[in-house]
Amino acid sequence: MADPVDPTGWTCPLPLRDHHQVVLGHGGGGVLSSELIEHLFLPAFGTTDTARAPADSAVLDVAGARLAFSTDSYVVRPLFFPGGSIGELAVHGTINDLACAGAVPVALSAGFILEEGLELAVLGRVAQAMGRAAAAAGVRLATGDTKVVERGLADGLYVNTSGIGLVPAEVDIRPERARPGDRVIVSGPVGEHGVAVLSVRDGLEFGGEVRSDTTALHGLVAAVLAAAPGVHALRDPTRGGLATALCEIAAASGTGIEFAERAVPVPPAVEAACGFLGLDPLHVANEGKLVAFVADADADAALAAMRAHPAGRDAAVIGTVTAEHPGVVVGRTAFGGTRIVDRPLGEQLPRIC
Amino acid sequence: MADPVDPTGWTCPLPLRDHHQVVLGHGGGGVLSSELIEHLFLPAFGTTDTARAPADSAVLDVAGARLAFSTDSYVVRPLFFPGGSIGELAVHGTINDLACAGAVPVALSAGFILEEGLELAVLGRVAQAMGRAAAAAGVRLATGDTKVVERGLADGLYVNTSGIGLVPAEVDIRPERARPGDRVIVSGPVGEHGVAVLSVRDGLEFGGEVRSDTTALHGLVAAVLAAAPGVHALRDPTRGGLATALCEIAAASGTGIEFAERAVPVPPAVEAACGFLGLDPLHVANEGKLVAFVADADADAALAAMRAHPAGRDAAVIGTVTAEHPGVVVGRTAFGGTRIVDRPLGEQLPRIC
Structure with a gap:
């Protein structure tokens, strides 16, 4: 019979480094992910405004309200790790994407893709983790869907939350609003989530003293916004870590960023694990941290508000937004030198969330 | 090292037919799916109101507006089939869930899970199908996410749309609002989508004269609501087919349903394929049909409005809601007998959407 595939064909418009196939790096949140969005998804979806900065949430005007809308699929391996599971991650991650648009989260959906043969007890524990995380965050799991695929065609379970x-009317938090003079504040130590997941990954177990930092950040965001109206941009540095978050904000706002590497809090156990694994802590995923870009006049108030909140106790000012070298992030090293900090090309740590 | 799995354990509260593992039927939209929702997800998510009828969309009061919110993951195999692809399905399916709550769709999200090695040309064609379907429906693809899993751990691609x-303020469409005396109207012939997908499935190819009916139904819904304010409930009979949709409405509303099997439009090619495959057309999935439960006084107007719309040209009244045998759906056969029409236990046709 005739091939049911669209006979008009499709010509790949991607730079895509000579790939004609999807590679793990396309899901890594780095350069390859951006190319896929810019060259494949946005043109296909008819979004001609490619200059629009990619944000973690869309903000839509709906019936006179400003609605943030976000989606993320979770494929972390293994499903359970020190400090949490795919369940907490799925609830916190999407809440945090909403929070980084300045939104008060209202409701989540849960879409499961299950592998035939998955133990119901595993699914039950994941669902309970989602229920507990949503209840603790005061957000309703409002609607859901479940699909099952044959044995071997999923890794236990994947879950999407939207x-x-x-x-709020007075809030305008967007990546492109970072501006020269803004102070860059990170809400706490980086690298814990990625190291926690790797510490229990098959073939790599190295002891579990680092726990994932997975937590919901909307309470912290609300506290900061109340204390410091001069918050211009927020980002949760997940895939690709703090370095990627800084690079994305620099690119979106057309500014440069300078930061002191020594000022970035890195727990000793994360530092040690990264040395052992050959990873840069700045590229390791976080699931409960925030980077805030705040007008200089409001920076002290924002820092104090973060430190007064349980999720931001170890917040630190790490740098400044500059008019020089737009789009480029520069780290000052402990030895007084500087280095350009870049996004990873692809996936430094596959399936970390 | 210590097992990172939640040590509090989890006791399976499911009837679940002695399964301790997920089976394909848990994704089939039938009895097993319901058990998973009722006994696992709702308790885990803290939704104690288990009497609440399961609807395809949640309706939330947000900032003075009534917002419908829905999610579906799509895992159809193969990705392309006569009449469409997973791309059209993902856009139309979620639009239709919103439409069946009486909502005017505003925006969709797209969350991809890609298998390493997927041809970018395939992803491109799927994304373009989504873009075209969304543009034709006047609905914006507003936000997205992409994850990649290793070769062998997904079947090319899965996509979630929320x-x-x-x-609208005056609209109140809910499964539990069907009431005795309502007329049951189906918007056109049933069984096309499921048969079209099966016709190109590995090992089963039997010629592709049946095309999927995948289409967006919100225009049809708007036309019917404008013509017939007495519409009480709407359902798009997807997984599990028309029979499952009728059973769900009967259960949710505590009414009985009687319908004439001869009145249900079944295309001859669907009838033939179902005979060959041993399937009941009433259990085969549709992706562009609507079942409406309408007050008797408004039934003629609703039928006329459907028939005047391109998506409802072959609409037909098939039956009536009764006060007798609540929760039970009875089909009158061509020979004057009756039979009880039930939901399938599990998955008659795995991965049909």
């Missing part, structure tokens, strides 16, 4: 939230 | 829509 979320909606309300952006 | 959607938000606005329910």
